Amino acid sequence: MTIKPTGQTRIPLAPGAWPIIGHSLRLLRDQLAFLGSLPAHGDLVRIKAGPLKAVVVCTPELTRQVLRDDRTFDKTDRLWEHMRDALGNNLGTCPRASHRRQRRLVQPAFHPSRLPSYADVMVTQAADVAAAWHDGQVLDVPAEMGKLITKITLATLFSESLSATKLDQMHGDVRGLLDTVTSHLLMWPPLDRLPLPINRTYRATRFRLRQAAMQIITERRSSTHDHGDLLSALMTATDPETGDALTDTEITDTIMAFLIAGIEVAAAILSWALHELGRHPDIQARLNTEVDTVLADHPATHRDLPHLDLTGRIIAETIRLHTPSWLLTRATTTDTRLGPYTLPKGTTIIYSPYLIQHLEDHDPTHQTFDPDRWISQPPRDAGIAFGGGARKCIGDTFGIIETTLALASITKHWNLHHLPHQTVRPTATLVSRPDQLHMHAHTRTQDRRST
Ligand code: HEM
Incomplete structure (x- = not known):
């Protein structure tokens, strides 16, 4: 790929590229610091990682x-x-040519009229997961939140519930596939086809997830009842041009979209929120007061959302500070101008919601967790966390409601405290979650007695 500048200079290459592997090590080990360093080198910066050459x-x-x-x-x-x-x-994942059709198929499941009933399911599932905890238990927070969001996704969109073992397996596979897909992508062929452990995990998780999705379809085919959910909509949809129903492969692919795009991001946000609350007892105390007041005599519902003001700001601030999507890509379909440069057709472009939300000149306090920064107006470019344009996240409102109600439902009964001497870092995976985040669960009655 040659990138022709319209001016005198080429798009600068990010410093620190090694022969052959380029910036792979930094991307795999230290991705957020690496991304954060790029704007200092230009509005567009080239990076290399194995076979990937891209413009950030x-x-x-x-x-x-x-x-x-x-x-x-x-x-x-x-x-x-x-x-x-x-x-x-x-x-x-589809290209633009089939995107509108795909989006039209699933849009009804995200209509605002569906949200109140989803909210009830979200709260029930959160209560169910938290009811299994006991006082003083050490929780693997990302695993617990992953289990919770998997339950919510299955129950809301596919009216499905799984046994505890199958649920853990499914969340493990979603995570396993997301964790290995980036490394797999950065490998030179034929390394990606060798029987290396990473390739085996990638193939096995992909296979098991597709099997699980097909199982959901098979079970639904044996029922005559219209569940009124996303799965029913997909199974009764017909192609407007041919009149044909969707094939099982197409439905499986769509289920995969929601398992992959909907679970790990929301689980990461909830985990980061609980981590930040553990680090900020003052905010935790204010949240406890809000939840005790708003949810004094009933479990949370969709109607409570406007009153769970601080809870919502904690989620918004967590998404800003710990933006889970840090690397997303596009490719140019024709020679095109971007800023002062002409990019040839086929150039891989990386955009990063994380990078944009952490620009120093945007806000020097960008590394501070401060839910109150949202009181008067949202920080600049906050919406970028959900992408933009035609491909903007379809689950944005769903995800905000899900994480807000889950956080309120959990903190109504539990406060989570860090273990001593714990260093929590983001994982260098496609969706970055807090690595090794184990926390003590304390019932709120216990906490109240000790204060
Ligand atoms: C709660 C936090 C969430 C964040 C920060 C987030 C972020 C994003 C981003 C940045 C994109 C754009 C990707 C691109 O430009 O290529 C996206 C797309 C998407 N998201 Fe989300 N997401 C969240 C929750 C969800 C949930 C809960 C679901 C499903 C229930 C979901 C399903 C999707 C789907 C299917 C797409 C592809 C949309 C398209 O291409 O038309 N997301 N998300």
């Missing part, structure tokens, strides 16, 4: 240009072919 967009304006123009910046390169192979050809 480092300004909000150019990021918006990329997101608005999905015709020029599409999901069409080798990387996206690989993603379609890994995750299925679905709403999240």
Whole structure:
């Protein structure tokens, strides 16, 4: 790929590239610091990682240009072919040519009228998971939150519930696939086909998840009842041009989209929120007061959301500070101008909600966890956490409601405290969650007695 500048200079290459592997090690080990360092080198910066050569967009304006123009910046390169192979050809991975059709198919499941009943399911599932904890228990927080969000996703969109073992397996597989897909993508062929442990995990998790999705379809086929959920909508949908029903492969691919895009991000946000509350007892105390007042005599419902003001700001601030999507890509479908440069057709573009939300000149306090910064107005470019343009997150409102109600339901009865001397770092995976976050669960009655 040659990138022709319209001016005198080439797009700068990020410093620290090694021969052959380029910036792979930094991307795999220290991705957030690496991304944060790029804007110092230009509005567009080139990086290399194994076979991947890409241009990282480092300004909000150019990021918006990329997101608005999905015709020029599409999901069409080798990387996206690989993603379609890994995750299925679905709403999240498909190219523009089939995106509108895919989006129309699933849109009804995200209509605002569906949200109040989803909210009830979310609260029931949160209560169910937290009811299994005991006072003083040490929780693997990301695992518990992963289990909770998997339960919510299955119950709301597919009216499905799984045994505890199958649930753990499914969340483990969602995470396993997301964790291995990036490394797999950065491998030179034929390394990606050798029987290495990472390749085995990648293939096994992908296989098991697709099997689980197909099982959900098979079970539904044996029932005559219309559940009124996403799965029913998919199973009764017909192609507007041919009149054909969706094939089982198409439905499986769509289920994969929601398992992959909906579970790990929301679980990571809840885990980071509980981590931040553990680090900020003052905010935890204010949250306890809010929850005790608003939910004094009933479990949370959709109607409580406007009153769970601080809870909502804690979630918004967690999404800002710990933006789970840090690396998303597009490919140019034609020669095009971006900023002062002309990019040839086929250039891989990286945009990063994390990078944009952590620009120093945006806000020098960007590393501080401060839910009150949202009181008067949202911070600049806050919406970028959900992407933008035609491919903006379809589950944005769903995800905010889910994490807000889950946090309120959990903290109504439990406060979580860090273990001593714990260092919590983000994982260097496609969705970064807090690594090794174990916390003590204390019942609120216990906490009240000790204060
Ligand atoms: C709660 C926090 C969430 C965040 C921060 C988030 C973030 C994002 C981002 C940045 C994108 C754009 C990807 C791109 O540009 O290629 C996206 C797309 C998507 N998200 Fe989310 N997401 C969240 C929750 C959810 C939930 C709960 C679901 C499903 C229940 C979901 C399903 C999807 C799907 C299917 C897409 C692809 C949309 C399309 O291409 O039309 N997300 N999300």
